[in-house]
Amino acid sequence: MRGIGKTTFAWKLFDDSLIVCQYDIRAWVTVSQEYQMREIFAGLLDSTNQLSSEIRKLSGGELADRLYKSLKGRKYIIVMDDVWDTKIVLTTRHKIVGDDAASFDHRHDMRPLDSGESWDLFRAKVFRGGYCPPRLEGIGLEIVKKCRGLPLSIVVIGSLLSMDKTVGYWETIVTALKSILSTDGGQCSTIFSLSYNYLPAHLKPCFLYFAIFPKDHAIRRSNLIHLWVAEGFIKPNGSKSLEDIAEECLEDLLNRSLIMVLKLGRDGKVKTYRIHDLLRDFCITEAKKEKFFHVTNKYSIPYEGIRSERRVSINPVSHLESIEHAFNSNGPPSTTRSLVLYDEDAEIIVSEPSFGLLRVLDMKGGKLLIEFPKEIALPPNFKFLAALKKLTLSHCGLGWKDLTMVGSLPNLEVLKLNDEACEGGVWEPNEGEFRMLKSLELNYLDLVEWRADDSHFPQLECLKIRDCWKLKEILTEIENIPTLEKIELEGECSSSAVAFAKLILDQQLSLGNDVLQVRIF
Incomplete structure (x- = not known):
């Protein structure tokens, strides 16, 4: 069960x-x-x-x-x-x-919680100390009974009720539960639907987006935040940074028991999150109703209809030819604005008109094969990807020179290069590239020399380098970029790169610049 x-x-x-x-x-x-x-x-x-x-x-x-x-x-x-x-x-x-x-005598058969165990879990979730005021006890017991001993349902509904411990609010929840139960026989989905309906409007797309990742996937906090920002889910709010606002959204979803912490980083912050299979299934169903995104897998093979989906997530599948046909030049241009690829064996063939509206491209493995008319080689810029704001590449094996095409994207703000995204020891960007780039991440790469200076990344705000142990030093004269706010080095980084980062911090502090943060984990 x-x-x-x-x-x-x-x-x-x-x-x-x-x-x-x-x-x-x-x-x-x-x-x-x-x-x-x-x-x-x-x-x-x-x-x-x-x-x-x-x-x-x-x-x-x-x-x-x-x-x-x-x-x-x-x-x-x-x-x-x-x-x-x-x-x-x-x-x-x-x-x-x-x-x-x-x-095989050590098998433990799981069973639903009995009424006493269910009530104990509910009280612990809602009231922390476990004491339920008499005025709420009758309503609470009625709600717990509807959970039928399923801990996940009890925890989710308990998180919702913990936000307002008034009789009126709890009676509203009971009424809503009865209304949903009359049209939906699925017990868990009923609880999830109620919790989802009570989410603030700005949290609903953020929550549904968790299902765009494969089942049981470890969802990296930094990647998720970048995707949310690129999708436009995170709106400015006073003097707070978009990253801080996104962190608050994650904390809110966590407090509602809709997501779980999977792993903490060395700094004590959450590194990866996870969503329960049942909640992910609910998100996929809800997203389909709202035409929010489409997730492919071996049981959900896409056909022509996928071209009209605003967001498409390609999880491991068995019939890849269907996906290839979904984005080739036959038929009208696709309206897809976000493409997330999490299948190392996939080969997605697209033609130039297919991606006219694409803003977000997130690839972990797989190959994106782009067809151009008259057998033209890869062009100096992707004019048809002009709207793209966020790009993640992993296991693509590109040469560093190929990033010239990426650097020419006029609206690109976030670039993440992970796990053999590029191969070779030297990266030498050309002047005029990455004009709008705000965030750059280099993770698990063999890069040795990065021949660039502050003129190549004039709008950079955040630079993160993780486990690039061969890299001798980070961007030359990076401290001269006026927009720079954060430099992070994590994992296996060379001693010379670490020393260079510390030197930059000391220099900036001596000049009275306390805005720039340099963190080494």
């Missing part, structure tokens, strides 16, 4: 102090119905803090070998979450291990 708390129960055991003390290594990976073995090995290594930028590039077999060597001779526990169908072959020289594995 979904939403019954299987993952939460397993995590509590996994993170219990007795388990932590008993095992040398603890590893956790989410498998799901559709999976790739390489990603499972990479996830296990990442879970044990062994996935460096160099290791990330290894093949599946090499990752498996490295995992085996790290576990050999040590006591370890591995949790594989959300496994659909599996066969396990176990070899051991110890009879007690074989007998123990063969018995």
